Amino acid sequence: MQKNCIYLDNNATTKVDPEVVEAMMPYMTDFYGNPSSMHTFGGQVGKAVKQARQQVAALLGADDSEIIFTSCGTEGDNAAIRAALLAQPEKRHIITTQVEHPAVLNVCKQLETQGYTVTYLSVNGKGQLDLDELEASLTGNTALVTIMYANNETGVIFPIEQIGLRVKEYGAIFHVDAVQAVGKIPLNMKTSTVDMLTMSGHKIHAPKGVGVLYVRRGVRFRPFIIGGQQERGRRSGTENVPGIIALGKAAELEMLHLEEATKRERKLRDRLEQAILTKIPDCEVNGDPTQRLPNTTNIGFKYIEGEAILLYLNQHGICASSGSACSSGSLEPSHVLRAMGLPYTILHGSIRFSLCRYTTEAEIDQVIAVMPDIIQRLRDMSPFKNDQAGWLQAQTLAHR
């Protein structure tokens, strides 16, 4: 297994912070009590869980009682959507976007088969929503609006508070999948229009298998997982104590690092992006260059395919990710990039680099050093050289 790689795939998952590991270890060894138990042994574990809840609440600018620990982002999204619908059985309309994570999109698709109507808001070439389209879709029958805070592939940030104001006018519940936003932009639920918000531990240097669903006090909530009375009956099941402790510590560290890390990441990201754009012809940044997470850049390299780029990067010990079909199990390129209406020449050759607070300048320089050659080698092999190429022109697109 490769260990010392240049890891620029932090939107997929992050390294667990050593301090987080240290914080959680005793709860895997010595303090194994059940926080629900009456005895002191369980009680002290219960106290640690309480502290973790406070740490997470602080990161979100929320109250402890508004934090529900879950197993992951997907569970949070599923729980939020189901809860919102169960709480308002008379309403049968949902609004979401075409670029959501599958944890939202696939639930919506399933709900369509159960008699719900779903509006999938479109995005423009920069990956941004049209708020007029949102406004036009809202009705008194809208039970839920579920929209991501920041896109995992392009980093594009949606104007969540502006959206929330409109949603409130129609009395719908507003859920935000903030899995990519937490720890990258400051959040304050106290002054927010968001009713429910999902986050995931492993995107902020905690381990996999733990997440949070924030539910604003007063928002009616019907549980998705039913059993004992853990999480005040809102999410039953014995707590993943080491994961929760880890998440608490990770949240505390995020608060500590947020400002300075964000600045550093933005600087390094911009340096990488600028160097690539200047050194390599025929490539462009996908997404909104200003409304974007500081750690993410998604660059489309014309005339070549993403998986091939990834493999060459891998040979240099560099981990990134691609929106191309061939790198995934599916045969279609990223639904996000397609929704943005990117041309096929860019679509298949898009690479996402996502940084974190551990990313160093030397690593970024290493990527800058190898990219031009990789792209050149693949372009030398490609039958498509420029948009004027006869063959490219002659393509009748088999796709829609």
Next chain:
Amino acid sequence: MWEYTDKVLELFYNPKNQGEIEETAEQNVKVATGEVGSIACGDALRLHLKVQVNTDKILDARFQTFGCTSAIASSSALTELVKGLTLDEALAVTNKDIANYLGGLPEAKMHCSVMGQEALEAAIFNYRGIEREVHDDDDEGALICTCFGISDTKIRRVIRENSLITAEEVTNYVKAGGGCGSCLATIDDIIKEVQRESALEIAAPASNKIAVATKIAPSTLTTVQKIALIQKVLDEEVRPVLLADGGDVELYDVEGDKVKVLLQGACGSCSSSTATLKIAIEARLRDRISQSIVVEAVEPLF
């Protein structure tokens, strides 16, 4: 991350025969080019063959590929495979040969090898001046998968050539079904049809590709010999065809002229195919052993 063989990675990182072949002024030499795929679909290959006119020999082969690791490795493998062959010999190269040369491809990437074989065919047809409309029967069939522009003739061909038995496999081989998925049910139907057709082929000796076994006069057979012969015919002539379609047959018992068999896999799944197969196998055994043979399909005991 996909699991690639060392050979795939070797040809990806160090591709052989990459590039174009320029039209040449050399006497007795011509360049043939074949293009398949599209940038829309995410895979495209342009194959160049340098052909010695009087011998039909491929003197050199080069490729230009837009696609992933396996597309590049498949293209490279293809050029290695066809160099030195005559055009007719090259036409016999299948996508399986390409995949085998690479030590295998991930199932979901088999379409890369299919693209290689198609580019080869396209180059040779172009060279021979055979009109694509006339020869490329792939375009003649009804369009089944609109997402990837795949016709039923092409789907039928890969099902037959690669003995595919599920729609998922068809998707892996030609992409059909890998988009919106709305054509998957039709692909399932096509698979069933192809299976039915090949089952009937067993029953039609005239059109059968399997070599004819030597007939032994049934009157001279002992019971043991008779059972052995039935087993031989089943093993050598019937099972390969059924296996190719995802099914199988096992000899269960022989009572006089009554031959009891267990049908398995795709062959055992529906009542109409059971009937077809009973007739097909019976016809084959009657032809080989005795006209009085009756085949019975027995239910497997669990």
